[in-house]
Amino acid sequence: MTDFPEGAPCWADAMFKDVEGAKTFYSEVLGWTFGEASSEFGNYTQAYSDGKAVAAVVPPMPGGDDMPSAWCLYFASKDVNKTAEKIKAAAGTVLMEPMQVGTFGSMAIAKEPSGAVFGVWQPGDHRGFEKVAEPGSYCWAEVYTREPGKADSFLQAVFPYAAQKMEPGDDPEAQGMDFKVFSLGGSDSPVLGRMKMGSEFPDEIPSYIQVYFNVENCDDAVAKAKKLGGQLHFGPMDSPFGRFAALTDQQGAAFAVIDMATRVGDMPEMSAA
Structure with missing residues (x-):
C-alpha cells in the first residue's frame, strides 16, 4: 500500500443527498463497486476498483442538507495539527478543525485564500488511495x-x-x-x-x-x-x-x-x- 509524501493528493470523497444514486452513477461511469456503509462514521461508504479503495461517498451530516454535492481532495500530512496551523498562517481558513477518525487517521477541512475547499489527511490504518493513475482511479x-x-x-x-x-x-x-x-x-x-x-x-x-x-x-x-x-x-x-x-x-x-x-x-x- 502506498505511503504518500507530505502534500501529495492521497484521497477523495464526496457528499451526496442521494447516496444510492451516486453509487449507481459512478458504478456505471467509472466501474466502481462499493463496500458496506460504516454507520459509526456517518454511513461513509468506500468505492473500489479491482478490489482496491479509490474514493468514498457519504450522505450529508445532520443539518447539512443544503450543502451542494462536491468532490473533496485530501492532501497527505505527517501532522494534521501542524498543517492546520500552516493553513491559518498562510491566510487560509480551517473549516473543520483537526479530528481523529477512529483508528483510520486524522483529518481537517480547509479553504485556501481564493476559496477552493480541500481536505488534509494524516494516515492511520487508512493510508489513502490503493490505486492511482489506472482506469477507475x-x-x-x-x-x-x-x-x-x-x-x-x-x-x-x-x-x-x-x-x-x-x-x-x-x-x-x-x-x-x-x-x-x-x-x-x-x-x-x-x-x-x-x-x-x-x-x-x-x-x-x-x-x-x-x-x-x-x-x-x-x-x-x-x-x-x-x-x-x-x-x-x-x-x-x-x-x-x-x-x-x-x-x-x-x-x-x-x-x-x-x-x-x-x-x-x-x-x-x-x-x-
Whole structure:
C-alpha cells in the first residue's frame, strides 16, 4: 500500500443527498463497486476498483442538507495539527478543525485564500488511495481560481511544493493561459495543477479543485454520464496528457475524466515559476 509524501493528493470523497444514486452513477461511469456503509462514521461508504479503495461517498451530516454535492481532495500530512496551523498562517481558513477518525487517521477541512475547499489527511490504518493513475482511479487534480497569486503563495507556504509555469508556445489555444504545476521531489514528480479561471466561467462558480479520474475511453465515459443525468461542460478534447472532458454528475458534483493512454501533441515547455 502506498505511503504518500507530505502534500501529495492521497484521497477523495464526496457528499451526496442521494447516496444510492451516486453509487449507481459512478458504478456505471467509472466501474466502481462499493463496500458496506460504516454507520459509526456517518454511513461513509468506500468505492473500489479491482478490489482496491479509490474514493468514498457519504450522505450529508445532520443539518447539512443544503450543502451542494462536491468532490473533496485530501492532501497527505505527517501532522494534521501542524498543517492546520500552516493553513491559518498562510491566510487560509480551517473549516473543520483537526479530528481523529477512529483508528483510520486524522483529518481537517480547509479553504485556501481564493476559496477552493480541500481536505488534509494524516494516515492511520487508512493510508489513502490503493490505486492511482489506472482506469477507475484518481489520477490528477487542478485548482481553478480567479486569484492565482493568492492560491500559489498559499500552496507553497503550506506544502513543500516546487512550482513551474506552462509556456504557451505556438499553440493558439494556450495563448493567455495561466497554468502552473506543483511538484514534490523534483520537477519530474508533478502532483497538482493550478489554472486561472477566465471569463468563460460564470461569476457564480467559486474557486474549486477539479478531480480527474482515469478511464479507458473518455467518450464512452461521457456518454454513460450523460445517459444517467450528468452534464458535459467541456470536451472531450485531445491533449498531450490524454483525451479528457469536464462533467458534473446528476447531483451537481464536478469531476473530470481522462484517457491517459490517448495522447495527442507535444508536451508543453515548462519554466521555473
